[in-house]
Amino acid sequence: xxxxxxxxxxxxxxxxxxAGQEHITKTFKNALSKNKLAHAYLFSGPRGTGKTSxxxxxxxxxxxxxxxxxxxxxxxxxCKGIENNTINDVxxxxxxxxxxxxxxxxxxxxxxxxxxxxxFKVYIIDEVHMLSTGAFNALLKTLEEPPxxxxxxxxxxxxxxxxxxxxxxxxxxxxxxxxxxxxxxxxDLIIDQESIDIEEDAKILITESAAGGMRDAISLLxxxxxxxxxxxxxxxxxxxxxxxxxxxxxDIVKAVQKEDAVKALHILNxxxxxxxxxxxxxxxxxxxxxxxxxxxxxxxxxxxxxxQTKQFQALSETLSNAALFHHMDILNETKQSMRFSTDGKLxxxxxxxxxxxxxxxxxxxxxxxxxxxxxxxQRLETKLSDLEDRMDSGKITPSKQNKESSPADKVFDALEDxxxxxxxxxxxxxxxxxTRSKETSPVDSKEPDKQGDSTDEAPIRENTDQAPRxxxxxxxxxxxxxxxxxYNKFSNKKYKTFDIHFVEDxxxxxxxxxxxxxxxxxxxxxxxxxxxxxxxxxxxxxGSLVATNGVMxxxxxxxxxxxxxxxxxxxKTKLLSILERYFNRKMMFLALPQKVWQNIxxxxxxxxxxxxxxxxxxxxxxxxxxxxxxxxxxxxxxxxVTSSGIKEARKYxxxxxxxxxxx
Numbered sequence: 001x002x003x004x005x006x007x008x009x010x011x012x013x014x015x016x017x018x019a020g021q022e023h024i025t026k027t028f029k030n031a032l033s034k035n036k037l038a039h040a041y042l043f044s045g046p047r048g049t050g051k052t053s054x055x056x057x058x059x060x061x062x063x064x065x066x067x068x069x070x071x072x073x074x075x076x077x078x079c080k081g082i083e084n085n086t087i088n089d090v091x092x093x094x095x096x097x098x099x100x101x102x103x104x105x106x107x108x109x110x111x112x113x114x115x116x117x118x119x120f121k122v123y124i125i126d127e128v129h130m131l132s133t134g135a136f137n138a139l140l141k142t143l144e145e146p147p148x149x150x151x152x153x154x155x156x157x158x159x160x161x162x163x164x165x166x167x168x169x170x171x172x173x174x175x176x177x178x179x180x181x182x183x184x185x186x187x188d189l190i191i192d193q194e195s196i197d198i199e200e201d202a203k204i205l206i207t208e209s210a211a212g213g214m215r216d217a218i219s220l221l222x223x224x225x226x227x228x229x230x231x232x233x234x235x236x237x238x239x240x241x242x243x244x245x246x247x248x249x250x251d252i253v254k255a256v257q258k259e260d261a262v263k264a265l266h267i268l269n270x271x272x273x274x275x276x277x278x279x280x281x282x283x284x285x286x287x288x289x290x291x292x293x294x295x296x297x298x299x300x301x302x303x304x305x306x307x308q309t310k311q312f313q314a315l316s317e318t319l320s321n322a323a324l325f326h327h328m329d330i331l332n333e334t335k336q337s338m339r340f341s342t343d344g345k346l347x348x349x350x351x352x353x354x355x356x357x358x359x360x361x362x363x364x365x366x367x368x369x370x371x372x373x374x375x376x377x378q379r380l381e382t383k384l385s386d387l388e389d390r391m392d393s394g395k396i397t398p399s400k401q402n403k404e405s406s407p408a409d410k411v412f413d414a415l416e417d418x419x420x421x422x423x424x425x426x427x428x429x430x431x432x433x434x435t436r437s438k439e440t441s442p443v444d445s446k447e448p449d450k451q452g453d454s455t456d457e458a459p460i461r462e463n464t465d466q467a468p469r470x471x472x473x474x475x476x477x478x479x480x481x482x483x484x485x486x487y488n489k490f491s492n493k494k495y496k497t498f499d500i501h502f503v504e505d506x507x508x509x510x511x512x513x514x515x516x517x518x519x520x521x522x523x524x525x526x527x528x529x530x531x532x533x534x535x536x537x538x539x540x541x542x543g544s545l546v547a548t549n550g551v552m553x554x555x556x557x558x559x560x561x562x563x564x565x566x567x568x569x570x571x572k573t574k575l576l577s578i579l580e581r582y583f584n585r586k587m588m589f590l591a592l593p594q595k596v597w598q599n600i601x602x603x604x605x606x607x608x609x610x611x612x613x614x615x616x617x618x619x620x621x622x623x624x625x626x627x628x629x630x631x632x633x634x635x636x637x638x639x640x641v642t643s644s645g646i647k648e649a650r651k652y653x654x655x656x657x658x659x660x661x662x663x
Contacts, residue, residue: 020178029070044159045175048215063118089115128154129161177212198232278344560627
């Protein structure tokens with residue numbers, strides 16, 4: 001007897017054997033038991049999810065000798081005949097090869113005849129979207145008013161190609177991709193029945209490779225079983241699929257991270273010699289970087305076994321979002337180039353060299369900062385122009401009193417841009433010029449400026465074990481005493497993660513001049529640290545310093561997910577370590593989303609204007625944002641992304657961009 005493929009041998013015979021489609025099987029069980037079946041159904045969903053199998057089970061159930069039943073008995077002669085394809089009352093048609101008008105007209109002419117053995121004629125039309133326009137038109141009338149003894153089941157993987165006139169005449173059921181848990185359960189049953197020796201890792205790899213298709217998983221198991229001469233390993237699965245193992249991908253990514261192009265190219269050459277195709281290698285690399293980005297922003301370590309490995313988690317912590325996007329952009333460009341070339345390996349080698357090129361990476365980072373600075377300059381220029389117009393029209397008159405302003409006055413001035421526009425614009429212009437200069441000339445951080453000892457700017461140092469040294473004047477010593485006093489005053493308070501009391505303390509004791517000074521030096525933080533801390537320095541400079549009293553700082557970021565991540569104790573400690581060494585004093589740090597900061601600043605200005613006295617402590621409304629998460633000190637119980645945050649993280653490779661609209 002000829003060998004029968006596993007996916008045919010273990011095709012579901014009743015609804016209980018169908019994996020992962022409970023929402024469909026439950027509906028049909030109830031409909032069959034109550035004898036309330038419709039005359040036409042449209043089954044849509046990915047390949048290998050059970051559309052045709054469920055259609056055949058329905059055909060057996062309606063014709064079973066024991067009907068009405070929830071499940072076919074699979075024992076009577078009719079059930080066995082339908083299972084063996086020996087009963088002509090169940091007609092299966094492949095619309096891909098029978099898509100003309102004549103075939104559908106033949107169905108229309110024969111459907112009026114009574115079934116020969118069973119109670120119903122069941123027409124199963126697979127890949128129905130392949131029918132021609134004329135064939136669909138010929139099918140319309142029959143679908144609308146079929147004989148009482150006829151049931152039509154249409155199956156398709158592309159429901160959007162089925163005309164709406166057909167849709168409206170059918171009950172539609174959407175089949176989902178099979179979850180890994182359900183797929184493993186079904187594979188375990190087959191493995192036990194067939195006495196297959198297989199490693200657990202190989203079995204998991206099969207389920208992940210099937211991408212939700214049960215038939216694909218069983219077929220791959222069948223192939224690997226024929227390939228392997230002993231116990232099936234994950235290397236056997238990779239050999240059959242032509243894919244690259246996670247260990248090899250990890251080695252390539254680590255080589256790129258260390259800017260070791262030679263090692264990355266050696267690994268590539270070895271994989272090509274082993275028979276791996278360039279297309280598979282680049283696809284696996286893109287998926288791997290996507291996985292790093294996903295885990296980095298969602299902290300989900302359950303979706304794949306790979307996510308639970310220490311090496312993968314270490315990479316997700318080390319590589320920044322900017323670096324991941326940089327690598328993915330290069331790989332996508334390389335993939336497009338490979339489509340028009342006969343030598344994909346050549347383009348992949350060039351892609352690896354681009355990924356480790358310092359100049360390209362620096363340009364990528366500098367471009368982001370330049371765009372951000374240009375937006376800041378444009379916003380300040382608009383505000384300044386508006387302020388000048390208001391002064392010219394007499395709506396604003398300069399104060400004639402020459403008294404010292406309170407800390408609240410200073411922060412109010414900074415928020416309203418009443419003072420210091422020239423200083424701020426100069427500082428922004430200097431930052432912009434420094435950022436552009438990085439694109440054209442490397443920074444020599446080994447030789448400190450011999451003239452720099454007499455200035456207030458900290459020299460650029462390669463050694464970051466100590467804070468930058470400066471000459472201390474009497475004024476500077478007094479300033480350090482002030483910072484020590486402020487730190488002792490506020491560090492003993494038990495602030496929550498996103499505590500409005502922290503913000504109140506900063507704004508009511510804010511120092512505008514200190515903020516201007518710190519903003520001038522903000523982007524030099526990246527030049528101050530060594531390579532091991534560069535990613536953390538970039539986390540700091542990706543945000544905008546919006547308020548400070550010299551010790552406590554508020555930094556605004558675009559995304560609340562980023563704020564959750566930065567306030568995680570392990571990361572916050574590293575950021576504070578860099579800030580304290582750079583500014584040479586103890587500090588406290590709070591990251592806030594830009595929109596939250598805008599609301600807070602507007603409220604502060606409004607209350608400042610209506611305050612009863614200059615010494616009044618201004619209190620603000622509590623911070624309320626659906627995506628900001630209270631982070632416990634014990635990180636083991638911490639998940640920095642809520643379900644809606646997960647949707648945002650998925651934006652970069654699916655539906656996260658839509659979620660960001662509601663931010």
